[in-house]
Amino acid sequence: MAKKENIASVLAFEKKLIPSDGYMYGTTWENRNTVTPLKLQEKSVRGTISNRLKSAIKGDPAKLNAEVEKANLQRVDSCALAPEQDTLKLHFSLKVLGGIPQPSACNNALFKQSYSAAAKDYIAREGFRELARRYALNIASARFLWRNRVGAEQIEVVVKVLNKESEQEWVFDATQFTTRNFDADDSQVNQLAGRIATVLSSDDDFLVLDISCYAKVGRAQEVYPSEELVLDKGKGEKSKILYAVDDIAAMHSQKLGNALRTIDTWYPAFDDLEESAGPIAIEPYGAVTNLGKAYRTPKDKQDFYTFFDGWARGEKLDRIVDEHYVMAVIVRGGVFGESEK
Template sequence: MARKDNVASVLAFEKKLVTSDGYMFGTQWDNRTQIVPLALQEKSVRGTISNRFKKSDVQSFEKDPTKLNAKVESANLQRVDSCALGLEQDTLNLQFSVKVLGGITQPSACNNALFKQSYSAAANTYIAEQGFTELARRYAGNIANARFLWRNRVGAEQIEVQVKAKNNSIEQAWTFDAYQFSTKNFDSNNEQTDQLAAQIAKVLASESDFLLLEVSCFVLVGKAQEVYPSEELVLDKGKGGKSKILYDVKGIAAMHSQKLGNALRTIDTWYPEFSDPETNAGPIAIEPYGAVTNLGKAYRTPKDKQDFYTFFDNWARGEKLSRVEDEHYVMATLVRGGVFGESDK
């Protein structure tokens, strides 16, 4: 069949890892019977001028150093949100849930019957051959290593991750020492993560099953130490507005579900630069172009034919990809979900 007859201009997939917001509490490492919700605090601070000046300003300062003194004397007044543990608290407790869903073989929207048929055949072949074992192992690894803590993971003395998995037929629980699992690779073998991965893989490969994972993570950071909820993106703060606005839900400091989800899908070690010893690169989040916004770089470009669409357009029409790793990447992108329609013009 000609390709022009096998084009889905409307094509969408629902995400199969649905993450809640993460809620932050304070407690004590040796006595966790009481956890207290953490609230945001507003601070007014008098900072110093430390931004890079324009070349014209620098030249002016060279001619007249007193102008720089005048600049420095001007107070950099700021209003910011912050969040910290209480005086007697030394441990952050982060709680969130993840719902794992099946049904990956059927798009949520597709306007071409031929494409839907060829895609479903490719997806069923992948499930029969791979069974989501590799992807689930990596998702489980990112739960066990507490990658979802982001900045809160840095400088922590101890990190314990408690996971409960439940649905209509199972209810299991595991406890992980996050420092026993690397954030640079997924090479570690562990019986408990294998058990968790098996449950995730089973649901992802199913037609309509589900699994709810309840995650409670305890992080020993030190008494009264600052912790880091998500920061809100505010495009127009207005004159005199806060220069940093943190996220909370009904007075409880929180982390965005998108940020937690990004951490769980940071499993892409199949992009070309990962294997380059000079870059010392780690896993990146599953994205159609391998975009890492804080680095301002796309690691999977159409020019190099390593992006999702290059692989997916051929694979979904029945062509075998040259590497099984590329199939893992394609399926992980579909688990992520999104709108992937192709122009029919």
């Protein structure tokens, strides 16, 4: 248990990977320089009853027919390429920041000193090389396309460094990289990872990347912007609302960020064929909301706080991968204050 004089009840870290929103455009694979902003379209559809029915209805064919006859009218947003277009372009920027050893807020000087020493020791030994390699592979593999990646015949990712006097560019064939692991060894990925690692290891440096991704999904095919959270479903006019900025279909910066930090293959169940969810996003409790499961629990002593509380006070962790995980959560950012009680 930490001594009372070494407890930071106020502790916060700013995120170090900062994506913009992603903007969506339609184009053709042969002429990718000519693009058209994609707009949302509203549809009014009549669906069928497909939810589970009460026992009384299931056992009575007449009541079942009555239910089926009821109209299931819906108004929804959708987004698709134009009839002459076969390729989706997703464009966003990514800023990478340094300054990991310094919390953005900390109300305990003793804790701040011990944490900074632990962070600097990690940087001296590891230099963020493994984390940066995984971030770079997530960019190269176009993991950030999410559902738009499925069924794409060809995917090209163009990454440009926008920093003045240090411009650089890489072009990746995303289909050559899997999203199931991080075993790939590619010279261009390693170059991009080197730029990211250098900045993450710095005191106050920064890197700005311009990322354009082209996915050949098929003529007039539907594409998938982010979906807005509808808090009053059933009361509003539409049951599905998609995200757009200035009439351009878009993906939330949070969704892009989640894809970039999907690098956690170190949680206990990863190697279990029945339990594994594949790589998961870096989270303090390994939360995967669509599966309704936390893969890093305090009970198993695999969560961020179990590792961080000792490590930040000078204790050594048993495995280097646990250090990678702790530092990845700090790159993610958040408020991690500890109660003195």
